[in-house]
Amino acid sequence: MKFATPVLDRGMTRSATSGQMPTLADGHHFAPKQALGALTPQLGYSRSMLKEHYPDWLYGPPTSADVIADAEAKLGVRFPDELRALYLEADGVRENLGNAAYLLPLSVEESMVSLTKTLWAEWEGFRPEFDLKPFVFFGSSTSDELWGINWKQPGQVIAFHHHMEGAYEVVGTNIADVYRTDFMQLKDRLASN
Template sequence: MNSNETQPDDVTARVHEAFHRLTDSIVGDLMLRPPATEADLTVAEAHLGQQLPDDVRALYLLHDGQHQYSAADPRFAAGIFTGLPLLPLHDVLFSWDQWEGFEAEEDMDDFASSTPEGFVQPKYSTRGWIPLSHDGGGNHIGVDLNPGPAGTVGQVITFGRDDDEHQVLAPSLLSYLEQVTALITSGAVTPSNDEDDPDWTLSGPQSKLFHPTGITTT
């Protein structure tokens, strides 16, 4: 059962539990922002023209992202997306807006694919991909609201400027949070404890480390 098949109150409780277990496993300053409000989420969804999954809403009602590095405040938060920070809602919308127009550039789709095959649309960009993180170079981990024929609405994927082979990391944000914690516990992923170098150490590619619950290729 994924987060879209449970009641919102249950999703909220499970996201809170998963988030706290994850953050307890991370060394370093998370620089978490205060919660977003229901009004903030309503504005964001109106801007996106689509409803966010319950687990994404629950996470933002817990914290509206993490501090973002800037010239005015050049600090790195200990990012929860295997080292990448959770974007505040206003930065989610800003990043999403940067992709406007690329969906129509079909010649840029020529090299696009997904792992597993058919789970993500073979596109360079689509407005159904909502960035929840960024690496500072135009690449994201986010949720997919317009998946391929084998995919699931709300699945967590990679996409961006350098990402032709989109990876499905988890069938939901809740599952992703749980899996990151499990990978830290197993030693497959090691959070950075250097505030000047936020990159985490992974024992292998994300596509090999993550095992999306319920995702099969047969």
């Protein structure tokens, strides 16, 4: 079964400057300004790093902390800090050369949440020994593989395709490096054609 990635056409802007970081009304989940400040050195990039380095990519508007908390509640997990930081920057990202959905939006019906739930349920029923539940599937590569990040042990990003038949490949330790590697490979493929 092939999974369609949602088209990010409504509300997409090219590298718009972002406003203030949202915070949760009750402060329960996290305080984004504090969390992002602490994440910057750890993750090696600032809140707008993607927009600074890839200004031609298509970016959705920033996601609110409430939308992130709602998505986490629907899945019953807490997103890794890096994924939360990316969603606070943009609710959906597409690279501009091949149109891969690097970051699936949270705010549309066919979102990251629905894809993740579908993969969890499908593989649990088909091959129960192949457990995808430690992964939240946030985007796709230019080679049509789905990317997931381990929410239990952040620092593990995988590529998965239904043709892999019960296997996945660890492709990196953080999302930014996975984006960078995939985009460079796409540029190399296009240059050799």
